[in-house]
Amino acid sequence: MTRQLLGLAVSSVFAVLGSAAAPMGARAEDPPADVAANVSAGAKAVGTTVKHDAKVVAQAAKEGAQQVAETAKEVAHEVAVATKQGAQGVAAAAKHGAEKTKAAVKADKPDKDGGKQASKPDKQPAQ
Secondary structure, three states: OHHHHHHHHHHHHHHHHHHHHHHHOOOOOOOOOOHHHHHHHHHHHHHHHHHHHHHHHHHHHHHHHHHHHHHHHHHHHHHHHHHHHHHHHHHHHHHHHHHHHHHHHHHHOEOOOOOEOOOOOOOOOOO
Protein backbone atom coordinates (compact mmCIF):
# COMPACT_ATOMS: atom_id res chain seq x y z
CA MET A 1 0.00 0.00 0.00
CA THR A 2 2.88 2.38 0.80
CA ARG A 3 4.47 1.67 -2.57
CA GLN A 4 1.20 2.46 -4.28
CA LEU A 5 0.96 5.78 -2.42
CA LEU A 6 4.56 6.61 -3.30
CA GLY A 7 3.93 5.70 -6.93
CA LEU A 8 0.83 7.90 -6.93
CA ALA A 9 2.77 10.80 -5.46
CA VAL A 10 5.61 10.46 -7.97
CA SER A 11 3.24 10.18 -10.92
CA SER A 12 1.35 13.23 -9.68
CA VAL A 13 4.55 15.25 -9.45
CA PHE A 14 5.51 14.22 -12.98
CA ALA A 15 2.03 15.07 -14.22
CA VAL A 16 2.27 18.53 -12.66
CA LEU A 17 5.74 19.07 -14.06
CA GLY A 18 4.62 17.82 -17.46
CA SER A 19 1.66 20.18 -17.54
CA ALA A 20 3.87 23.06 -16.47
CA ALA A 21 6.43 22.26 -19.15
CA ALA A 22 3.88 21.83 -21.96
CA PRO A 23 3.25 25.54 -22.69
CA MET A 24 6.98 26.24 -23.04
CA GLY A 25 6.95 26.13 -26.78
CA ALA A 26 10.09 25.84 -28.89
CA ARG A 27 12.54 27.69 -26.67
CA ALA A 28 13.52 25.80 -23.49
CA GLU A 29 15.67 28.69 -22.19
CA ASP A 30 12.72 31.00 -21.58
CA PRO A 31 10.22 29.13 -19.38
CA PRO A 32 7.06 30.95 -18.46
CA ALA A 33 7.21 32.89 -15.21
CA ASP A 34 4.43 30.86 -13.61
CA VAL A 35 6.20 27.45 -13.91
CA ALA A 36 7.58 27.74 -10.38
CA ALA A 37 4.12 28.62 -9.11
CA ASN A 38 2.63 25.63 -10.96
CA VAL A 39 5.27 23.28 -9.56
CA SER A 40 4.72 24.62 -6.05
CA ALA A 41 0.95 24.26 -6.35
CA GLY A 42 1.36 20.75 -7.74
CA ALA A 43 3.69 19.77 -4.91
CA LYS A 44 1.17 21.08 -2.38
CA ALA A 45 -1.60 19.11 -4.07
CA VAL A 46 0.52 15.95 -4.01
CA GLY A 47 1.36 16.56 -0.36
CA THR A 48 -2.31 16.98 0.49
CA THR A 49 -3.22 13.81 -1.41
CA VAL A 50 -0.48 11.82 0.32
CA LYS A 51 -1.60 13.09 3.74
CA HIS A 52 -5.20 12.17 2.99
CA ASP A 53 -4.23 8.71 1.72
CA ALA A 54 -2.04 8.15 4.78
CA LYS A 55 -4.98 9.03 7.04
CA VAL A 56 -7.23 6.63 5.15
CA VAL A 57 -4.65 3.85 5.47
CA ALA A 58 -4.17 4.57 9.18
CA GLN A 59 -7.93 4.48 9.78
CA ALA A 60 -8.25 1.19 7.89
CA ALA A 61 -5.37 -0.30 9.89
CA LYS A 62 -7.00 0.85 13.13
CA GLU A 63 -10.34 -0.73 12.17
CA GLY A 64 -8.58 -3.93 11.13
CA ALA A 65 -6.72 -4.09 14.43
CA GLN A 66 -9.99 -3.60 16.31
CA GLN A 67 -11.59 -6.45 14.36
CA VAL A 68 -8.62 -8.71 15.06
CA ALA A 69 -8.77 -7.86 18.77
CA GLU A 70 -12.51 -8.56 18.87
CA THR A 71 -12.07 -11.91 17.13
CA ALA A 72 -9.18 -12.85 19.42
CA LYS A 73 -11.34 -12.03 22.45
CA GLU A 74 -14.14 -14.26 21.17
CA VAL A 75 -11.74 -17.13 20.43
CA ALA A 76 -10.13 -16.78 23.86
CA HIS A 77 -13.57 -16.98 25.47
CA GLU A 78 -14.44 -20.11 23.48
CA VAL A 79 -11.13 -21.71 24.44
CA ALA A 80 -11.73 -20.87 28.11
CA VAL A 81 -15.20 -22.43 28.01
CA ALA A 82 -13.90 -25.55 26.25
CA THR A 83 -11.02 -25.82 28.73
CA LYS A 84 -13.42 -25.52 31.66
CA GLN A 85 -15.66 -28.22 30.23
CA GLY A 86 -12.66 -30.45 29.59
CA ALA A 87 -11.40 -29.94 33.13
CA GLN A 88 -14.82 -30.81 34.53
CA GLY A 89 -14.85 -33.98 32.45
CA VAL A 90 -11.39 -34.96 33.65
CA ALA A 91 -12.39 -34.27 37.27
CA ALA A 92 -15.53 -36.39 36.91
CA ALA A 93 -13.54 -39.24 35.36
CA ALA A 94 -10.93 -39.00 38.10
CA LYS A 95 -13.63 -39.05 40.78
CA HIS A 96 -15.29 -42.07 39.20
CA GLY A 97 -11.92 -43.82 38.93
CA ALA A 98 -11.13 -43.05 42.56
CA GLU A 99 -14.49 -44.45 43.66
CA LYS A 100 -13.91 -47.65 41.68
CA THR A 101 -10.39 -47.99 43.12
CA LYS A 102 -11.67 -47.37 46.63
CA ALA A 103 -14.36 -50.03 46.19
CA ALA A 104 -11.82 -52.49 44.80
CA VAL A 105 -9.40 -51.89 47.68
CA LYS A 106 -12.20 -52.21 50.21
CA ALA A 107 -13.27 -55.54 48.67
CA ASP A 108 -9.71 -56.91 48.78
CA LYS A 109 -9.09 -55.83 52.39
CA PRO A 110 -8.86 -58.70 54.90
CA ASP A 111 -11.59 -58.75 57.54
CA LYS A 112 -11.11 -59.30 61.25
CA ASP A 113 -10.87 -63.09 60.84
CA GLY A 114 -7.96 -62.76 58.40
CA GLY A 115 -9.97 -63.71 55.30
CA LYS A 116 -10.88 -61.42 52.50
CA GLN A 117 -14.36 -60.00 52.30
CA ALA A 118 -14.59 -60.78 48.62
CA SER A 119 -13.72 -64.46 49.17
CA LYS A 120 -16.36 -65.06 51.93
CA PRO A 121 -18.86 -67.63 50.81
CA ASP A 122 -22.44 -66.53 50.93
CA LYS A 123 -24.52 -68.13 53.64
CA GLN A 124 -26.62 -70.91 52.28
CA PRO A 125 -30.11 -71.23 53.72
CA ALA A 126 -30.68 -74.43 55.69
CA GLN A 127 -32.57 -77.09 53.83
